[in-house]
Amino acid sequence: MAIEIEQPRVGLSKVAVSKTHGEDSPYFAGWKAYDENPYHETSNQSGVIQMGLAENQVSFDLLEKYLEEHSEASSWGKGAPGFRENALFQDYHGLKSFRQAMANFMEQIRGGRAKFDPDRIVLTAGATAANELLTFILADPGDALLIPTPYYPGFDRDLRWRTGVNIVPILCDSSNNFQITPEAMEAAYQSAESMNLKVRGILITNPSNPLGATIQRSVLELILDFAVNKNIHLVSDEIYSGSTFSSSEFISIAEILETRGYKDAERVHIVYSLSKDLGLPGFRVGTIYSYNDQVVTTARRMSSFTLISSQTQHLLACMLSNKEFSENYIKTNRERLSKRYDMIIKGLKKAGIECLKGNAGLFCWMNLSPLLEKPTRESELALWKVILNEVKLNISPGSSCHCSEPGWFRVCFANMSEQTLEIALERIHKFMEQRKRN
Amino acid sequence: MRLIVPLQGVVQGRGGLIFGSLIPCALFYFLQLYLKRHRSPKPRSNPPSPTTSSPKLAEMTRTSSRSNLFSRSIGQVRISSRATSIAKPNESPYYIGLDKATEDPYDRLSNPDGVIQLGLSENRLCFDLIEKWMSENLGHSITGRDNGELNINGIATYQPFDGTMELKLAMAGFMSHIMGGAVTFEPSQMVLTAGATPAIETLCFCLADQGNAFLVPTPYYPGFDRDVKFRTGVELIPVHCRSTDNFALSITALDQAFNQTRKHGTKIRGILLSNPANPVGNLLSREMLYAILDFAREKNIHVISDEIFAGSMYGNEEFVSMAEVLDSEGFDKNRVHIVYGLSKDLSLPGFRVGVIYSFNENVLAAARKLTRFSSVSAPTQRLLVSMLSDARFIEEYIKTNKRRLQNMHALFVAGLKGLNIRCADSSAGLYCWADMSKLISSYSEKGELELWDKLLNVGKINVTPGSACHCIEPGWFRCCFTTLAEEDIPVVLERIRKAVENTTDLLNSS
DSSP states (O other), rough: OOOOOOOOOOOOOHHHSSSSTTTSHHHHHHHHHHHHHBTTTTTTOOOOOEEEEEOOOOTTHHHHHHHHHHHHHSOTTOOOTTHHHHOOOOOOOOHHHHHHHHHHHHHHHTSSSSOOOOGGEEEEEHHHHHHHHOOOOOOOOTTTEEEEOOOOOOHHHHHTTOOEEEEEEEOOOGGGGTTOOHHHHHHHHHHHHHHOOOOEEEEESSSSSTTOOOOOOHHHHHHHHHHHHOOOOOEEETGGGBBSSSSOOOOOHHHHHHTTTTTTTGGGEEEETTTTTTTTTGGGOOEEEOOHHHHHHHHHHHGGGGGGOOOHHHHHHHHHHHHHHHHHHHHHHHHHHHHHHHHHHHHHHHHHOOEEEBSSSSSEHHHHHGGOSSSSSHHHHHHHHHHHHHHEEEOOEEGGTTTTTTEEEEEEEEOOOOHHHHHHHHHHHHHHHHHHOO | OOHHHHHHHHHHTTTOOOIIIIHHHHHHHHHHHHHHHOOOOOOOOOOOOOOOOOSSOOOOOOOTTTHHHHHSOOOOOOOHHHHHHHOOOOHHHHHHHHHHHSSSEEEEEBBBSSSSEEESSSOOHHHHHHHHHHHHHOOSSSOEEEEEEOOOOHHHHHOOOOOOHHHHHHHHHHHHHHHHTTTOOGGGGGGEEEEHHHHHHHHHHOOOOTTTTTEEEOOTTTTHHHHTTTOOOEEEEEEEEGGGTTOOOOHHHHHHHHHHHHHTOOOOOEEEEEEOOTOOOOOOHHHHHHHHHHHHHHOOOOEEEEETTTTTOOOOOOOOOHHHHHHHHHGGGGGGGEESSSTTTTGGGGGGOEEEESSSSHHHHHHHGGGGGSOOOOHHHHHHHHHHHHHHHHHHHHHHHHHHHHHHHHHHHHHHHTTTTTEEEOOBBSSEEEEEEGGGSSSSHHHHHHHHHHHHSSOOOOEEGGGGGTTTSSEEEEEOTTTOOOTTTHHHHHHHHTTTOHHHHHHOOO
């Protein structure tokens, strides 16, 4: 009989075995429940409705119409001239025409109130990569970034996993609609110092995920002042900038810089992507816009690990440089999102549920704290489980967004048809009625 | 400092020493000092554009631009130490040469005096076939149709980060085909990435910690220095190979390097191979593959086999993939990881399609999650599924590509031979490894770089010097010939001849 000799197990890295990918949290567990029993309008009407994914599906028809009418975008024309050059193009500067189109699109979204220079745009395969890349550039392993809570659960993974950088939360609460205050920023800074962590930057998401609200001008000024004061960087993730319900309510950090004559600009970096505003997360298109030359140069080089397919750059350059298309898209998309938002707020109100006043994004920030047994994280998770398993809705619990107040939930409304949203609202209504009766 | 002018007055004795020149001199000096310290930038509508950096992966020394001075003089907000080293201008001839060739590219008709690019391993020999396929097959949009209606939903929404099953299936089939059908690849063991570059980096993140190292045979692809070291903090330890055995890898050399490194306190986590090799173009024999696997098992380390040139064979030798060897013998598969991509064999570097193929479930699990940072774009996935599934096209492409590669290789190598420049024996790749050691003034890296410079600036051809590939013997150059047309070869040879005109050896063609 052959004797089995135990082979020594070949080891993996700390990164490979770490749990920092965070996929064991409720944020992702809810997705599993959805995957196992997904709602379908005709074939599975009792399935789980996915309200935990911030995807924009309300304007696909506009994209389809453009592609139908402009075959040169998705091919290279008759005989494919330009194909060869495109297929060989792996220059980390990115296609000039595409960068120009992105700069114009970003300007249009901000109503022309800020100018963007295409040579300051660095392309990455998605905003996920952009945020990670910036973290590699701005901070060393062991350093810290300050981030206001509640924040996008993905940041725990994207900003910390491979970079070795820490996140120190800036605590915000409902007493002032979760706005960022100088006291909260200072407290976070002190907290980092007391843990011997060097703070390298502050990262804000504007419009905010999960709050679904834009940051006010006065607050942006305070945040920039704070960054200047501490001599740290300011990263503004403006991925939802085109998803504001009215064009005038979003103020970009770019506008603040413009009014200050670009003084202190070299510490500011903006992240953008087409995943939310244009509803194209599958295309993997992200950008870093930096006012700092060294950061632009370094980010470009690092972007070698995360380049955007030249085919995709070509397609989007055609689409976004079509002024008629982009203007119409921005306007129509806003209107539809606004309509959806009104629909869900009304529906929730009818069921006796209040939400934070929002003006942007693909979700609303719902307050279920009155329903909690105790104002604790455990109670919140218990309630979340009930909503997932009995009401069959996957929504995101505030604790997964590091919200310091239990009972808040993020509810996405743009990744489904209106009919499905109606069904979801009916379920919530029924659930609330039941609870009232008990 | 503009001290010189006032001082001249002193030196030439004009006016009294103190009143005539020293005081105005001092005043002038202090005025300039004051102005320099208190100069405030004019408010502008937008900060100036950053310096245009090179199209490839490096900067030339242009750091003295105005805009850089502007950003340095106000607010010294710092960037990380990782970034600081990456931000430095890249002095490697590999990148400098690529820049020069891109700035002034040769074109037979419109720019006959431009720089001929022989430093970029790109395959332009079969674009006509791909273009034909595109114009015949891209009629129906890449977005797909659903009951006749255009439907973007399928590619717009979030896809699995590690690639769609359709593309994995298509890639598995393609990889198997180009490797002669000797091995089957399992789609479930594949992780697709935005090019082979992130495939290598992702594997390094999974297999090694900061401060660990990989052994890598020299000469090696200059890009590995970036892929492995930039962000992971992992080191590369060269294992030198020599021309006496045609740059073949030896286990003795591996062992020596392993022990040497261990003595210095650095932990070796694996071996990084490229097979077919870049820049030499030789293959690892079946026996050598066994020997490497034995060595890896003995030291309990990983093996990464970058097989990106597997479909670029022109020789008569048989290519054997690591996967093939593992299939047949009872080796521990958990330590083997293969990298592949479509940039070389299918000439689509811009589309960013790479593969990690591993037998280790834990590595696959981690790599899958890491691909969120470098996924293949959905429209590209859709396009490639179409192309790779077209069996007739792929068959024709592979056959024609091999034939044209063989042809170009034969012509180019013969041409070099005519100049008394011999090449290492090779069977694959888009380049040849040429021995120009007889043409260098001193048998050293300095001599090699002088020749490289002459070839680039006088001869106007960009080739990659061996030192950029960490070759231990000076005088070797990698020359890529797949960006050329047949008519360009005599031009290249003439330029080499001209550039080394006064070197007597060239005239002694045997």
